[in-house]
Amino acid sequence: MAAKKNRRSAGFDFQCTFAAHIEANQRAQEWAVKCLNYREAGKPVRAKYAEQKARRWMQKAMMLEAKTDAKSHGKSV
Numbered sequence: 001m002a003a004k005k006n007r008r009s010a011g012f013d014f015q016c017t018f019a020a021h022i023e024a025n026q027r028a029q030e031w032a033v034k035c036l037n038y039r040e041a042g043k044p045v046r047a048k049y050a051e052q053k054a055r056r057w058m059q060k061a062m063m064l065e066a067k068t069d070a071k072s073h074g075k076s077v
Contacts, residue, residue, distance in 0.1 A: 028057035
């Protein structure tokens with residue numbers, strides 16, 4: 001009798017991508033809050049850096065959202 005194969009498929013992992021999307025959104029929000037705090041404290045250089053980091057994380061979140069959204073509707077990416 002053949003042994004069962006319990007390996008996961010090498011295909012798209014929706015849950016992993018969705019978790020990464022949530023984490024990217026959280027990181028973007030954290031950096032946006034830091035940016036606002038630095039601006040209120042009068043530290044424009046640090047505020048600009050925090051804004052760049054927030055934008056980078058939002059861009060990552062949007063890319064991950066596009067992946068999960070296309071897969072959930074049955075479209076190929």
